[in-house]
Amino acid sequence: xxxxxxxxxVDGMLELLTSRGYLAERSLATVTYLSLRMGRPLFLEGExxxxxxxxxxxxxxxxxxxxxxxxxxxGLDVASAVYEWSSAxxxxxxxxxxxxxxxxxxxxxxxxxxxxxxxxxPLLQALEPDVAGAPVLLIDELDRADEAFEAYLxxxxxxxxxxxxxxxxxxxxxPPIVIITSNRTxxxxxxxxxxxxxxxxxxxxxxxxxxxxxxxxxxxxxxxSQQVVRFVQALRDQDFYKSPGVAETIDWATALxxxxxxxxxxxxxxxxxxxxxxxxxxxxxxxxxxxxxxLKDATSEN
Amino acid sequence: MTTIDHLNPPTGHxxxxxxxxxxxxxxxxxxxxxxxxxxALNALxxxxxxxxxxxxxxxxxxxxxxxxxxxxxxxxFDLFFRAAEDWKHMxxxxxxxxxxxKKPPPASRRVQEALAQPSxxxxxxxxxxxxxxxxxxxxxxxxxxxxxxxxxxxIAEVTRAIANMxxxxxxxxxxxxxxxxxxxxxxMRRTLRSSLRTGGEIIDIRKLGRIEKxxxxxxxLDISGSMSEYTRLFLHFLHAITDARKRVSVFLFGTRLTNVxxxxxxxxxxxxxxxxxxxxxxxxxxTRIATSLHSFNKxxxxxxxxxxxxxxxxxxxxxxxxxDKLAFEMDRxxxxxxxxxxxxxxxxxxxxxxxxxxxxxxxxxxxxxxxxHNLTSMEGLIExxxxxPPPHHRSLIRSAA
Numbered sequence: 221x222x223x224x225x226x227x228x229x230v231d232g233m234l235e236l237l238t239s240r241g242y243l244a245e246r247s248l249a250t251v252t253y254l255s256l257r258m259g260r261p262l263f264l265e266g267e268x269x270x271x272x273x274x275x276x277x278x279x280x281x282x283x284x285x286x287x288x289x290x291x292x293x294x295g296l297d298v299a300s301a302v303y304e305w306s307s308a309x310x311x312x313x314x315x316x317x318x319x320x321x322x323x324x325x326x327x328x329x330x331x332x333x334x335x336x337x338x339x340x341x342p343l344l345q346a347l348e349p350d351v352a353g354a355p356v357l358l359i360d361e362l363d364r365a366d367e368a369f370e371a372y373l374x375x376x377x378x379x380x381x382x383x384x385x386x387x388x389x390x391x392x393x394x395p396p397i398v399i400i401t402s403n404r405t406x407x408x409x410x411x412x413x414x415x416x417x418x419x420x421x422x423x424x425x426x427x428x429x430x431x432x433x434x435x436x437x438x439x440x441x442x443x444x445s446q447q448v449v450r451f452v453q454a455l456r457d458q459d460f461y462k463s464p465g466v467a468e469t470i471d472w473a474t475a476l477x478x479x480x481x482x483x484x485x486x487x488x489x490x491x492x493x494x495x496x497x498x499x500x501x502x503x504x505x506x507x508x509x510x511x512x513x514x515l516k517d518a519t520s521e522n
Numbered sequence: 523m524t525t526i527d528h529l530n531p532p533t534g535h536x537x538x539x540x541x542x543x544x545x546x547x548x549x550x551x552x553x554x555x556x557x558x559x560x561x562a563l564n565a566l567x568x569x570x571x572x573x574x575x576x577x578x579x580x581x582x583x584x585x586x587x588x589x590x591x592x593x594x595x596x597x598x599f600d601l602f603f604r605a606a607e608d609w610k611h612m613x614x615x616x617x618x619x620x621x622x623x624k625k626p627p628p629a630s631r632r633v634q635e636a637l638a639q640p641s642x643x644x645x646x647x648x649x650x651x652x653x654x655x656x657x658x659x660x661x662x663x664x665x666x667x668x669x670x671x672x673x674x675x676x677i678a679e680v681t682r683a684i685a686n687m688x689x690x691x692x693x694x695x696x697x698x699x700x701x702x703x704x705x706x707x708x709x710m711r712r713t714l715r716s717s718l719r720t721g722g723e724i725i726d727i728r729k730l731g732r733i734e735k736x737x738x739x740x741x742x743l744d745i746s747g748s749m750s751e752y753t754r755l756f757l758h759f760l761h762a763i764t765d766a767r768k769r770v771s772v773f774l775f776g777t778r779l780t781n782v783x784x785x786x787x788x789x790x791x792x793x794x795x796x797x798x799x800x801x802x803x804x805x806x807x808x809t810r811i812a813t814s815l816h817s818f819n820k821x822x823x824x825x826x827x828x829x830x831x832x833x834x835x836x837x838x839x840x841x842x843x844x845x846d847k848l849a850f851e852m853d854r855x856x857x858x859x860x861x862x863x864x865x866x867x868x869x870x871x872x873x874x875x876x877x878x879x880x881x882x883x884x885x886x887x888x889x890x891x892x893x894x895h896n897l898t899s900m901e902g903l904i905e906x907x908x909x910x911p912p913p914h915h916r917s918l919i920r921s922a923a
Contacts, residue, residue, distance in 0.1 A: 294829075295697025307710035314722035329718045363828070367768075368698060386715070405828040461820065461854075501850075 226256050226283065241435050242271070242278040243428055251419040252279070261377055261398035263413055266421035269465020272401040276358035279397065286355040288396070290342040292365035298372065302343045302382055309337050333386035344382055347392035357396040363405045374412050424466060426453050432466060437473045447484045448473050451518035455496065458514075460505070464496040471495045484519055486511060536571070537563055543602050544585070550598055552591045558584055574603070694737045694830055702731025737832050737860060738769035742818065744811070744837035746776045756836055761786050771826045775814035781822065811841045811880060815851035823858050830860040835888070838868050841880030848880060852887035864888040 227233040230246070233253040237244045244252070252275065255262040264272040280287035290301060298304075310332040317328055340348075346357040362370065376382065377398065381391035400416060402408055424432065430449045433440065440448075448469065456463045464472075472495040481488055489511065497503045506514075540562050544554045562584045569576040578599055586595050699707060712728035741760050745753045757772075764770045764786045771783045827833070833855065841848060856862045864884065885891065 297698060305711055305714070307714055310714055314717075318722060323721060325718060325721055328722060332714070332718075366696065366698065366829075404825050407825060459820075501854075 227253060229253070236282045237275070237278055240278045240282045242274060243424075243432050243435065244275070245422075245424070245428070248275070248419060248421065251417050255399075255417045256397060258417070259395055261400055261416040263400045263402070263408075263416035263418045264421050265402045265404055265408075265418070267423070267463065267465055268403050269467035270421045270423060271466055272421050273358065273360055276356055276360075276399040276401075279399070280356035283356070283397075284352050285397065286350055286352065287358060288342050288346045288355050289358045289360060291360050292362050292369070294364055294366060296365045296369050300341055301369070301372075302341050302376075303384060304339050304341070305333070305386070306337050306339050313337070329386075335387070338384070338387065343376060344390065346396040346398075347380060347382060347390055349393045354392070354394040354396045357398045359398065359400045361403055362400050362408060363402040367409065370409055370412055374409075374415065377412075377415055423456055423463070426450065429453070429466065429469060433469060433473050436470045437477055439477050440473055441482060443483060444476060444481060445473065447518050448476065451484060451489070451514060452496065454514045454517055455506075458505075458510075460497065460502045461499050462497070462502065468496050484515060486515060489515060536566065540566065540581075543581070543598070546598055546602055547585055547595065550594050552585065552594055552598075553587075554585050577603075694735055695732045696735050698733045699730040700733050702729055705729035705731030707731070736769075738771070738826070738829050739763065739834060740771045740773070740826050740831045740859070741834040741836065742773050742775060742814075744776070745774050746838075746840075757786070769829070769831075771822075771831075773818060773822065775811070775818075777810050777813070779814045779817045779821075811837060811839070811884075812845070812848035812851055815855055816847070819851055819854050819858070823855070827859045832861045832863065833859040835862065835864045837864070838866055839864075839881040839884055840868075841883075845883075849883045849887070852884045856887040856889075861890070862888045863890045863892065865892050867893070 227236050230250045230253050233256075234244065234246065234249040237249060237252075252262060254260075264275070266272055276289075277287060279285075313332050314328065317331065322328065342357070346355055359373070362373075379391075380395045381389055383389045398416075400412075423429075426449055429452070430445060433445045433449060437445070452464055452469045452472070472492060475492050475495045476484075476488070479488070479492070490507075493503055493506060497506065541559055544559045544562070547554045562581055565580045565584060566577065569580050571577060581599065582592070582595055586592055699705070699709075701709065701712065707730040709728040709730045713724060713726075716726055716728065717724045741756075743753065743756055743760070760770065760772050764772065764783075771781070772786050774780045774782055835855075866881075
């Protein structure tokens with residue numbers, strides 16, 4: 221992992237991402253570039269599997285920064301997101317002090333609330349100085365956490381410091397590169413979005429998706445990759461409850477390659493549809509005539 | 523103007539006028555206490571009475587404490603001080619709503635009525651004697667209805683009734699903890715900190731308990747022609763609960779689905795309803811419940827039903843084109859929320875039977891099926907939200923079907 225300088229233009233950003241196999245839309249590269257230049261968090265929203273999380277991984281690898289990931293879930297609190305005290309170690313320290321005959325209370329309290337008893341969670345880790353430069357902080361699926369956590373996050377993102385009552389304030393010497401993703405299972409508050417640069421990550425158009433499949437599944441034949449992408453694009457035009465994302469396309473292409481497929485057949489598609497569609501209703505709709513029609517369009521030679 | 527005497531506010535015309543104005547504001551729905559009136563009188567001695575703008579700014583600074591009251595205040599001020607030189611006949615100079623030629627802006631009618639009331643001493647009594655009248659609106663398709671023409675009596679009645687209703691209490695246990703002596707979880711951090719006072723000896727154990735929060739509510743409100751009698755009332759109700767609870771989303775559907783959550787938030791009800799009606803294109807058109815539910819499921823379901831939401835479906839279920847699609851979408855909605863409560867105004871007829879095809883399609887997929895109409899309807903709504911589901915609601919559905 222080699223640390224490299226921040227790109228100095230949108231084209232530089234595009235190149236940087238492409239060099240790591242992330243084929244981004246120009247708009248996404250622009251907003252990413254701006255967020256680095258302006259030091260503002262990047263807020264990515266979009267359907268599942270369109271490459272929101274991926275961009276954080278690629279950025280950290282390309283810039284040679286540490287990636288710190290905070291996966292959100294309901295009930296995420298300060299103890300699991302920022303820091304907590306190691307009670308067990310503190311109790312041992314208290315007993316040891318007793319055994320040694322130390323009875324100075326003030327000394328004791330300053331001893332057991334020292335940094336070595338502090339368990340640092342992702343948000344606090346992201347504020348620590350790093351030789352390679354400020355880390356990339358990925359706050360994944362923020363919509364799963366509750367509003368209270370969002371409010372807390374707002375505070376951290378505004379001044380990049382955490383105050384621990386027993387210990388003091390920890391401030392980042394250099395703010396981390398923050399990327400927040402959301403699958404929109406609830407609306408994120410305006411206050412938080414206002415601090416960020418917002419981008420809706422959409423499904424890629426056919427040409428870009430083909431390039432992605434080819435770069436991610438190098439073993440795939442040219443003919444099959446074209447058919448796969450056409451088929452998936454056609455599925456997205458249908459009114460499904462959950463359209464397949466890019467991740468699903470890559471999965472499916474990988475699966476077909478594993479099965480040594482050369483070209484799509486109804487049998488093959490029927491057997492592997494579970495890699496693309498994840499709802500029974502959607503799979504049921506893709507039977508018989510509908511499947512035949514989409515398949516015919518995808519495999520026609522033009 | 524001479525020096526200010528804070529203990530002896532001025533009397534005479536100005537005092538009468540300010541007191542009258544404060545009453546008018548109160549009647550129009552802005553809470554103004556006697557303390558504010560005294561403040562206003564004191565303040566008016568500091569500014570130039572002759573300058574209308576200064577008087578306006580002064581009174582506004584004192585009487586208006588919430589952003590949503592600004593509009594009402596502006597209209598009340600205009601009406602009240604319209605004839606600034608003729609302050610004695612102020613009350614008589616206010617035109618009654620019947621005389622209004624052109625359509626007054628939202629909230630105007632309330633303000634006018636508030637000003638035109640001959641005596642405001644027993645306004646609350648008057649309001650209590652008033653029966654709520656529902657105005658049946660004409661079936662106007664694709665026409666912007668003006669909600670703001672709700673009379674002061676109706677507003678007062680509805681708001682009072684809503685204020686008296688007990689909104690549902692916290693019922694969902696979240697995964698977040700707070701200090702709680704009766705809690706079940708050990709709070710090691712606070713326990714240790716308190717033990718330091720006793721030289722590291724743990725004497726009192728601190729506990730944590732779960733925080734409880736009310737479940738989010740998602741209301742889907744049918745605004746087709748057959749529902750027009752109730753629409754306004756329900757919107758008022760929803761506006762009230764949107765104020766009281768944080769997580770309420772409101773959607774209107776006729777032939778199309780519209781999200782009006784933001785329009786309903788943090789505003790005077792008149793304003794809220796006006797902005798709703800401006801954002802909705804198909805007031806009192808036909809219904810296509812299946813299509814609307816489909817777009818809700820597709821575009822909004824995942825975004826607003828995520829935290830164990832209760833869905834209120836307020837519709838008469840009269841669907842012309844009932845087919846399997848309706849059942850399918852109802853089923854999907856039912857499976858993606860915590861509780862689906864269907865409130866149906868047609869249920870108020872004791873002989874009502876679910877004969878319409880649409881209703882038959884929808885019934886198997888709801889947890890509760892309740893009648894709604896007028897004020898009682900809202901109490902029913904409140905019950906629906908706060909009471910546990912009745913044990914035999916399934917049998918009710920079967921008998922209705």
